[in-house]
Amino acid sequence: MTEPRMHHAVAGEAPPATGSGRTGSPPLATVLLWVTLVWNVAEGVIAVSSGVRAGSVALVAFGLDSAIEVSAAAVLIWRIGLPEHDERAEGRERIAHRVVGSTFIALAIYIVAEGLYVLVSGREPDASRAGLALALAATLVMPGLGLAKRWNAMRLGSRALVAEANETLVCSYLSLTLVLGLSANALFGWWWADIAAALAMLPWIAKEGLEGLRGDSCEDERGGSMTEDWRRA
Numbered sequence: 055m056t057e058p059r060m061h062h063a064v065a066g067e068a069p070p071a072t073g074s075g076r077t078g079s080p081p082l083a084t085v086l087l088w089v090t091l092v093w094n095v096a097e098g099v100i101a102v103s104s105g106v107r108a109g110s111v112a113l114v115a116f117g118l119d120s121a122i123e124v125s126a127a128a129v130l131i132w133r134i135g136l137p138e139h140d141e142r143a144e145g146r147e148r149i150a151h152r153v154v155g156s157t158f159i160a161l162a163i164y165i166v167a168e169g170l171y172v173l174v175s176g177r178e179p180d181a182s183r184a185g186l187a188l189a190l191a192a193t194l195v196m197p198g199l200g201l202a203k204r205w206n207a208m209r210l211g212s213r214a215l216v217a218e219a220n221e222t223l224v225c226s227y228l229s230l231t232l233v234l235g236l237s238a239n240a241l242f243g244w245w246w247a248d249i250a251a252a253l254a255m256l257p258w259i260a261k262e263g264l265e266g267l268r269g270d271s272c273e274d275e276r277g278g279s280m281t282e283d284w285r286r287a
Contacts, residue, residue, distance in 0.1 A: 078209030084134055086203045090222060091127040093195065094120040100188050108182035112249070115168040116189070116232050122157040123225055126218045129153045133214065150214040155266015158221060162259045169249040181240040189232040196226030217266050224259060228252055 098120030105113030133150040200222035207215030231252050238244035 078206045078211070080134065080210065082206050083203070083210065083212075083215055084131065086199065086206065087127045087131050087134070087218075090199060090203070090218075091124055091131070093199075094123040094127070097188065097192060098124070100184065104182050104185040104188065108180040108185060109177065110180070110182055110185060110236075111168055111172055111177070112232055112235055113182060113185045115164050116228065118164060119161060119225060119228060122160055123221065126154045126157045126221055130214060130218050151217060151266050153266075154214060154217040154221060155263050155268075158217075158224075158259055158263030158266060161221070161224065162256055162263060165252045165256060165259070169253050172246065172249055182236065186233065186236045186240070189229050189236060192229035193226065193233055196222055196229055200226055217262065220262055224255065224262075227255060 098117045101113050101117030101120060103117075105111070105115075105117060129150050200219055203222060204216060204219035207219050231247075235245070235247045235249070238247040
């Protein structure tokens with residue numbers, strides 16, 4: 055019987071380590087997920103409050119995106135918390151992957167909605183020092199966090215963790231576009247700059263979301279699930 059093969063989150067990417075070659079750390083995965091959750095709760099509160107004060111759709115949307123990251127991290131923590139021999143593990147793995155995929159779709163929808171609203175309304179937000187400082191901090195922190203999660207997830211062979219790490223990397227890109235957009239607006243009045251950059255990411259974001267919504271089993275070439283990865287680690 056042919057064993058299932060893992061579909062990787064990024065085309066052309068090398069497969070995660072399998073079998074005895076796995077070097078990922080489940081405790082590290084859990085810590086990184088908690089860091090993501092706590093960071094994004096704080097980020098969301100600051101972004102939404104700053105955005106409301108400045109009348110900035112981009113900042114409010116960025117804060118809502120942080121809620122997407124919180125949901126993705128929370129569902130993975132929920133998944134990891136299941137005892138390794140629990141027969142429900144495979145089902146939770148599929149649910150986790152679908153939820154992360156759904157958050158990618160939500161991310162794409164909010165980018166489209168934000169872009170259309172700004173372009174149609176022509177509302178130019180006020181400068182926000184707090185928002186710019188937040189975006190700069192996120193631009194510095196999120197890429198490292200996302201890469202660390204992805205590095206560990208690939209070595210654990212978990213598609214759900216890889217997908218969640220990819221979402222963190224997408225959000226780090228969006229934080230960079232927010233920096234550019236807020237800076238361009240403050241310096242040159244180019245209020246549309248961050249929208250244009252974010253819209254350029256839509257094809258990749260939609261691809262990731264659709265792959266997640268298929269809910270394929272998070273198994274690798276040897277058919278190992280996340281639970282088996284936890285047991286080997």
